[in-house]
Amino acid sequence: MISLRSPFGWVLRLMAVLTFIYLLGPLFVIVAASFSDTGYLAFPPQGLSLRWYRQALGDVRYLNGFFVSLRLAGTVAVLSLLIGTAAAVALTRFRFPGRALLEAIFLSPLVLPGLVLAVALTLFYAAHPVAPPGLPRLVISHLLVGVPLVLRVMLPVLKRVDPALEEAAQNLGASPLHAFFLVTLPALKPGLFAAAALAFIFSFDEVEMALFLGSARDAPLTVVLYGAAQMQMDPTVAAVSAMLILLALILMVAQQAYANR
Amino acid sequence: MHASARRGLVAAGLLAPAALVFALLFIWPQLGLFLQSMPPGAPLAQYERFLGDSYYLGVLGNSLLLGLCVTLVTLVLGFPLAFLLARAETRWAGLLLLLTSFPLWVSAVVRSFAWMVLFFRNGVASRLLQSTGLVESNFQLIGTFAGVVIALAQVLLPIMIVTLYAVIRGIDRDLEHAAMSLGASPVVALWLVTIRLARGGILAGSLLVFSLSVSAFATPSLVGGARAHFMAVTIYEQTLELLDWPFSAAIAAILLAISISVALTYGRLLGDAKEQAR
Numbered sequence: 335m336i337s338l339r340s341p342f343g344w345v346l347r348l349m350a351v352l353t354f355i356y357l358l359g360p361l362f363v364i365v366a367a368s369f370s371d372t373g374y375l376a377f378p379p380q381g382l383s384l385r386w387y388r389q390a391l392g393d394v395r396y397l398n399g400f401f402v403s404l405r406l407a408g409t410v411a412v413l414s415l416l417i418g419t420a421a422a423v424a425l426t427r428f429r430f431p432g433r434a435l436l437e438a439i440f441l442s443p444l445v446l447p448g449l450v451l452a453v454a455l456t457l458f459y460a461a462h463p464v465a466p467p468g469l470p471r472l473v474i475s476h477l478l479v480g481v482p483l484v485l486r487v488m489l490p491v492l493k494r495v496d497p498a499l500e501e502a503a504q505n506l507g508a509s510p511l512h513a514f515f516l517v518t519l520p521a522l523k524p525g526l527f528a529a530a531a532l533a534f535i536f537s538f539d540e541v542e543m544a545l546f547l548g549s550a551r552d553a554p555l556t557v558v559l560y561g562a563a564q565m566q567m568d569p570t571v572a573a574v575s576a577m578l579i580l581l582a583l584i585l586m587v588a589q590q591a592y593a594n595r
Numbered sequence: 596m597h598a599s600a601r602r603g604l605v606a607a608g609l610l611a612p613a614a615l616v617f618a619l620l621f622i623w624p625q626l627g628l629f630l631q632s633m634p635p636g637a638p639l640a641q642y643e644r645f646l647g648d649s650y651y652l653g654v655l656g657n658s659l660l661l662g663l664c665v666t667l668v669t670l671v672l673g674f675p676l677a678f679l680l681a682r683a684e685t686r687w688a689g690l691l692l693l694l695t696s697f698p699l700w701v702s703a704v705v706r707s708f709a710w711m712v713l714f715f716r717n718g719v720a721s722r723l724l725q726s727t728g729l730v731e732s733n734f735q736l737i738g739t740f741a742g743v744v745i746a747l748a749q750v751l752l753p754i755m756i757v758t759l760y761a762v763i764r765g766i767d768r769d770l771e772h773a774a775m776s777l778g779a780s781p782v783v784a785l786w787l788v789t790i791r792l793a794r795g796g797i798l799a800g801s802l803l804v805f806s807l808s809v810s811a812f813a814t815p816s817l818v819g820g821a822r823a824h825f826m827a828v829t830i831y832e833q834t835l836e837l838l839d840w841p842f843s844a845a846i847a848a849i850l851l852a853i854s855i856s857v858a859l860t861y862g863r864l865l866g867d868a869k870e871q872a873r
Contacts, residue, residue: 342781349675354691356672357698357752360709363719367712375712377719417612424609428602440613443621445803445858446851447810449827450628451621453834453847457631458624460840477616510605539702541813542827546835556704563708563817567715575705582700590693 361579368572375567386573395562396574399555403538406469406554410476410537411530417477418484418529419522423514425485426492437489444482451478452546459547468549475543480533487532491525492518524593531589535582628851632844641845651829655849658809658826661743665808666801668748669755673800677759678789682768692760699753707817710746711737714818720745738820746818747808754807755800762796763789799864806857810850826850 363377371381390396425437443451455475465471495518503513541556548557555574562571632641645651680692698706713720714736721735736742766789774784790797812827819825826846833843 340781346675346679349672350679353672353676353752354695356749357695360706360713360749361698361701364705364709364712375715377712417616420609421613424606428606430603430606436610436614439617439621442858445806445854445861447806447827447854449810449812449830450847450851450854451624453830453843454624454628455620456834457840457844458620458627461627464619474616474620478620481613481616535700539700539704541702541704545831556702559702559704559708560813560817563704563711567711571708572712575708578705579701582697586693586697586700 364572365576365579368569368576370569372569375569375572386569387577390570390573390577393570395553395558396555396570399553399558402469402552403555406472406476407534407538409473410480411534413473414477414480414484414533415526415530418481418533419488419526421481422485422488422492426489427497437485440485441482443478444486448479448540448542451475452543455543456546467547469552471547472544472554475547476537476540479536479540483532483536484529487525487529488522491522495521527592528589531585535585625851628844629848631841632848634841641842642849644842645845645849651846654824654826654829657740657824661740661747661811661815661825662805662809664744665748665751666805668744669752669804670797670801672748673752673755673759674797677756678763678785680756681760681763695756696753698750703750703811703813704817706750707746707814710742710749710814710818714742714746737818738823740819743815743819743823743825747811747814750811750814751804751807755804758800758803759793759796762793762800766792795864799861802857802861802864806854806861809853 366379367375367377368386369382369384370376370379371383371385372379421440425433425440452475455471459465459467459471465474499517500510500513503517504510508516538554539556541560544554544557545560548554553561555578559571559574562568633639634641645655676695680688680695683691712718715721716733716735718735721737724730724736725732725734736745770788770792771784774788775781779787810827811825812831815823815825816828816831819828827850830843830846830850833839833846
């Protein structure tokens, strides 16, 4: 093994520490700057105040955006979980021709640019208005990434659960459906939580489809932030960003705590 | 027979919602994109317009160069950190890995805004550069190519680290030890053993980061400023501002073609890497 105490090991360590600062430093900067008591964005912060938080929480655009994003991400998480888990069960528990191809198609939006999906959907909805504009359109469009995210978590989890257990339950007199709920579903629980968390945070953070497909009236928070960040270096944007970083931290810790239970 | 027919019905029922979503909102719109980029009468006109115009070729070149630079930066910075995390024996390693992937939970808009704070005229990073005397006193990193590279590399770095970490974890550390007991220095052992064995994963991670940077939107448009000449920003302008849909469909189709070819190579490499590991 390469000793981490050798001079070479110390060079590696130094590089790793610098990379760590590069990776997390900007998040720290924005949180620190949000507490500044100046009329402009300052880092290092001067003074200490919560005035930008007061301003952000009193701003209708941000508040409205937050609740739109919450509704959007919540709906996308629930629908992705239902649709994705059902598909994952079918893909792992049944054998049929074209199974591998179907799995590849279902997972492919994860490696395609979000912007291309957004443009294709914009042109599609213009010709075929299958859903009312605004939030409904955005919800069904986010399923295109939400469902693959759920599949990516649930496929390996389902493959690990032994189908023989379900068969055993059926031999003992349970119906197939009953056996699934009694045996398989409890084993899936941590996976379900992780999958829902991923779909939620994707939808909450996503900006490209939101910009293209959302309506001005119920614009998600990322769209409001994107617009505000383009306009000016406003400290309220930093305050909203800091609150979003806190939200992400809470979600990540909750997901870890749940996974390690 | 009766039971198997019922099983088939159950499978179809479970797949139906996902199949409907993908047929309606994925396959149909993607095909529509290609169709709309090739209007009847002059099917290739939009592509000729893009490829025949030095401005748009410059945009494509800019995006490809951005992809190349970001991939290099994430690889050079990501490898040492991924290696240390994979080889560390402390219980902190798990926590550090978690912290490394934390930025992925934060919106790219927020992360790009953080860089704007550092990059504007009075921002820390711009002031540091000004104090070296290498740039003029009113220099700012916002709107520069270098600024976009620095910001986008930070946004995509966690993806590179997570990919490399998984590959390095799979390499037997005794092989490095063996190389060193045969007289190799740590650098040589790392080069001959670890990097060689990890090359499938290194390539896979690089292709993924490359594909994501070429098509990135939020960071180039925010850090690059109002007139950032990158593919995704150009598509945005053509679709929502100039409303030239056949042309934006053609540019999106070109971007899609790049992503698909990268994704196919990626899939093959990952398959090869798994083969090798066996």
